[in-house]
Amino acid sequence: MTRRIMYRVFAAAMVVSATGAVVGPSAWATTGIHNFGGYAAPVVASASATITVPAANTISCSSPRGSTVDMWVGLTRGQYAANAGLNVQCLRGTPLLYVSGAAGTLSFRFPVAGGDVITVTASESAAGTTVTADDTTSTVSDTANNVGTTTTNAMVVQFGATSTSKSLPNFGPVTYSSVTVDGATLAAAGATLRNLTRSHPPGVVPGPLSSGSFTLSET
Secondary structure, three states, X not given: OOEEXXXXXOOOOOOOXXXXXXXXXXXXXXXXXXXXXXXXXXXXXXXXXXXXXXXXXXXXXXXXXXXXXXXXXXXXXXXXXXXXXXXXXXXXXXXXXXEEEEEOOEEEEEEOOOOOEEEEEEEEOOOEEEEEEEEOOOOEEEEEEEXXXXXXXXXXXXXXXXXXXXXXXXXXXXXXXXXXXXXXXXXXXXXXXXXXXXXXXXXXXXOOOEOOEEEEEEO
């Protein structure tokens, strides 16, 4: 039986936003997609993916300085925050693994372990904004549902790593599979690839997108 964890708090969630119309895949690489490495695509209402947490023995902190990288499914340019996914955080030299999600002002968070398989869905419509994360390995899941949303901007979905930290935690390959946009498998022809770069390595590079699957690797 699925156990639901109610860590919802009223807080501003990290979300990448931008103004202006979506002008085409080639423009997304430089417009409104900053501090991000993965694939982006236009989306009307919903997106989903399965994220496999890297093995515990591949995760470490190279320095005591705090740093975080989020591997998410995130709707951007919408009315409110709508994202959920895996977070790898270094806190005083110790790596922490957890899933977090945000829909508008509602959010949740729960711990995960290396090797867990997480299914994430994010959607936004005139009725509301909803994000769900389900750890199919531990059977822990949670949902944030912000009622009464109105979508005013053309949206973009991001599948991949985002971070505002100057450095990143060390982690092994992260696999995205069953990647869908508005119910259809995401194809390379409909997506834009971007690498997450840092002035000092590591960065994050997405591998080829094939049949709705790709792998994020550190450089």
